[in-house]
Amino acid sequence: MAWDDVSQIVSRLSEYLSSFDWDSAESLCMELIARLDNAEQSFPAPDAKEILARLRRKRRFRLMALVADALIRSGQSSPQVRRQYAQAMIDQGNLTAAEIVLKSLVNEEGTPQGEKAEARGLFGRIYKQLYVNANDPVSPRQQANLKTAFQFYHDVYRGDPIAHLWHGINAVALLARAHADRVPIDDAIDYRKLAHEILDELDQRALEMTCWDRATAVEAHIANGELDGARKHLLYFVLDPAADTFEVGSLLRQLIEVWRLVPDAEPGASLLPLLSSALLKREGGHVELQRSDITCGLEAVFGKDRYEPFSWFQTGLKRCAAVARIEDIMGRKVGTGFLVEPGEFFEQPTENPVLLTNAHVISPSGNPFPTSIMPTVAVAVFEALGQSYRIENLLWTSPTLDATFVSLEKMSTSSPCSLKPSPEPFSRDGHQRVYVIGYPLGGGLSISLQDSIWLDTDDTFLHYRTPTEPGSSGSPVFDQRYWTVVGLHHKGKSEMPRLNGKPGTYESNEAISINAIRKAMH
Numbered sequence: 033m034a035w036d037d038v039s040q041i042v043s044r045l046s047e048y049l050s051s052f053d054w055d056s057a058e059s060l061c062m063e064l065i066a067r068l069d070n071a072e073q074s075f076p077a078p079d080a081k082e083i084l085a086r087l088r089r090k091r092r093f094r095l096m097a098l099v100a101d102a103l104i105r106s107g108q109s110s111p112q113v114r115r116q117y118a119q120a121m122i123d124q125g126n127l128t129a130a131e132i133v134l135k136s137l138v139n140e141e142g143t144p145q146g147e148k149a150e151a152r153g154l155f156g157r158i159y160k161q162l163y164v165n166a167n168d169p170v171s172p173r174q175q176a177n178l179k180t181a182f183q184f185y186h187d188v189y190r191g192d193p194i195a196h197l198w199h200g201i202n203a204v205a206l207l208a209r210a211h212a213d214r215v216p217i218d219d220a221i222d223y224r225k226l227a228h229e230i231l232d233e234l235d236q237r238a239l240e241m242t243c244w245d246r247a248t249a250v251e252a253h254i255a256n257g258e259l260d261g262a263r264k265h266l267l268y269f270v271l272d273p274a275a276d277t278f279e280v281g282s283l284l285r286q287l288i289e290v291w292r293l294v295p296d297a298e299p300g301a302s303l304l305p306l307l308s309s310a311l312l313k314r315e316g317g318h319v320e321l322q323r324s325d326i327t328c329g330l331e332a333v334f335g336k337d338r339y340e341p342f343s344w345f346q347t348g349l350k351r352c353a354a355v356a357r358i359e360d361i362m363g364r365k366v367g368t369g370f371l372v373e374p375g376e377f378f379e380q381p382t383e384n385p386v387l388l389t390n391a392h393v394i395s396p397s398g399n400p401f402p403t404s405i406m407p408t409v410a411v412a413v414f415e416a417l418g419q420s421y422r423i424e425n426l427l428w429t430s431p432t433l434d435a436t437f438v439s440l441e442k443m444s445t446s447s448p449c450s451l452k453p454s455p456e457p458f459s460r461d462g463h464q465r466v467y468v469i470g471y472p473l474g475g476g477l478s479i480s481l482q483d484s485i486w487l488d489t490d491d492t493f494l495h496y497r498t499p500t501e502p503g504s505s506g507s508p509v510f511d512q513r514y515w516t517v518v519g520l521h522h523k524g525k526s527e528m529p530r531l532n533g534k535p536g537t538y539e540s541n542e543a544i545s546i547n548a549i550r551k552a553m554h
Contacts, residue, residue, distance in 0.1 A: 054092070094124060178209070193229075243279055251283075360409045386438070390506040395436060464485070470521070524542065
């Protein structure tokens with residue numbers, strides 16, 4: 033099988049990744065894997081490396097590993113492809129398998145020295161991750177992991193300090209962590225002195241610093257307790273077009289996991305919100321929120337088209353307190369639900385809070401939804417409040433509209449999502465947006481902001497691009513200006529039929545209009 037269309041494959045993948053069209057990117061990669069498994073000719077090495085690099089930049093590690101695995105099976109076993117395969121496995125937590133691949137690279141005589149150095153750096157990453165994950169500095173085994181990680185990074189750096197600054201800054205970070213955790217590594221090496229050494233080299237390339245150089249400078253200034261320097265380089269870093277999802281995510285992970293910065297104390301209070309916002313912009317997905325984010329607020333938000341005032345985002349954070357993950361009593365995560373004011377829907381409101389979700393999330397017995405749970409075994413987990421509540425009663429349900437109201441046992445605090453002020457009417461100018469708060473994939477509380485165009489609406493449904501995942505079912509959909517609830521999210525399709533009798537399909541998510549639910553109840 034010839035690869036005469038390889039440039040088209042690379043171009044299409046780049047287009048899908050740049051537009052956050054994850055479904056199309058996955059379909060293209062699956063097509064490529066199927067072709068690789070039947071190919072008679074080896075896939076061109078430069079294009080293989082480019083495809084893996086593009087997937088890495090957008091942190092599509094699962095796809096990256098699958099494609100790399102297929103490339104290697106098909107005979108494309110260049111050292112860089114195998115090293116990228118190992119990196120994809122590391123970022124998915126498959127540390128032992130990655131170590132086996134890296135050992136073969138390091139031990140082979142034909143592996144270029146540059147690739148061997150990168151492989152040794154990834155060995156350092158493996159042992160660093162083992163230490164961070166264990167979070168047990170008194171364990172001799174974990175102390176050994178920290179020492180091994182440091183040794184890999186430090187040896188590569190000392191072999192060529194100019195070429196391998198990122199190995200050097202990892203050595204600095206691990207020395208600082210060892211000092212904080214009272215783990216003896218090498219008393220002869222002062223991490224602050226090593227940080228100054230790295231900054232001196234960076235000063236020599238001040239006019240042509242790469243995004244990785246900026247990230248290195250941020251960590252070096254943190255090591256020296258120089259917040260202003262860290263801020264300055266971080267600003268350059270997030271504004272650099274070369275700093276994509278992988279680069280931003282890597283630095284954010286390093287600051288949180290190794291340096292243990294937190295958002296409610298310096299230097300984390302100045303650095304983490306800026307990085308989190310930059311990651312949001314590049315991912316085209318959602319922001320994952322911790323309780324501290326909601327309590328303390330975020331300091332900056334990068335929108336796709338414009339900035340929003342801080343007070344606007346604070347309102348969005350307040351809405352998070354009303355959004356719950358819906359589980360059964362055994363912990364099976366089914367979807368999302370949110371509190372609303374009872375008087376907005378019921379003529380005789382219940383005293384206890386009312387939660388709205390999908391009928392395919394919570395339904396009584398005999399319902400048409402095989403994966404839904406019954407109210408008697410349902411639990412609402414409010415991550416922002418750190419509290420869980422059992423469902424008290426089923427108040428109203430409609431399989432047709434895919435909506436269910438339930439009451440909860442008495443809550444200590446209740447701040448329902450607002451239906452006021454009235455949202456702006458839908459405009460067909462293509463610039464209006466809607467936002468979703470929920471628990472995608474049953475994970476942490478998240479806000480979907482990017483790629484959030486409101487596509488169309490009719491008397492019953494809203495269509496929009498706002499990213500969602502399984503687990504988002506039952507999430508509130510908010511208008512752009514006031515964070516007023518306008519819809520109940522219930523599904524998405526890559527080929528959703530258009531509304532208002534328009535021909536054809538498009539890639540869209542769908543919500544049931546709040547007005548349609550209120551109308552059906554009266």
